[in-house]
Amino acid sequence: MMKILVIEDEVLLRANTVQILSFEDFHTIEAENGLLGVQLAQEQLPDLILCDVMMPELDGYGVLVALRQNPLTSAIPFIFTTAKASYADLHQGMELGADDFLSKPFSADELLAAISTQLKKVVDLPDRGK
Incomplete structure (x- = not known):
């Protein structure tokens, strides 16, 4: 089962996104801000990350920079x-x-198409230590 981290500060949007992903048999992890999102990404090593840009604590750009600097999360x-x-x-x-x-x-449909496109690339990536 593919694991997706959803980093979103808007409660209803996060819940809706997680529900859509659950219906498609994805295992989801939720974070309500960027700091928690970075922590969960490093601990859980998801297969894909969905991240809002404008958030409290740490914005999406900061999340991306932090994750790209870590060898364990740089290719997610x-x-x-x-x-x-x-x-x-x-x-x-x-x-x-x-x-x-x-x-x-x-x-x-847009969400699932974007995820599908990115996960097709993951299949060919080397194991990230899972």
Whole structure:
């Protein structure tokens, strides 16, 4: 079972995303802020991370930078979910190493398609010590 970390400070959006993923038989881990998200990513080594950009404690860009600097988490596919969809925001995330962006609000189909695309890449990655 693939493990997905959902880092999102909006309770209802996080719950909805987790519910969609559960229906698709993904094991989900939840974090309500960036600091907790980084901690859980390092402890749980998920197969993919969905992360909001604008959050308290540590924003999504900070989460991505922290995870890309750690050899254990640097190759985990990372998808930003954001209401900030300007070209500058997308460009900043891609420069930091994000694999994809989903603009809020996103549909279940959009979410699952983005995850599927990234997880297909994971299949060919070497084992990360799980």
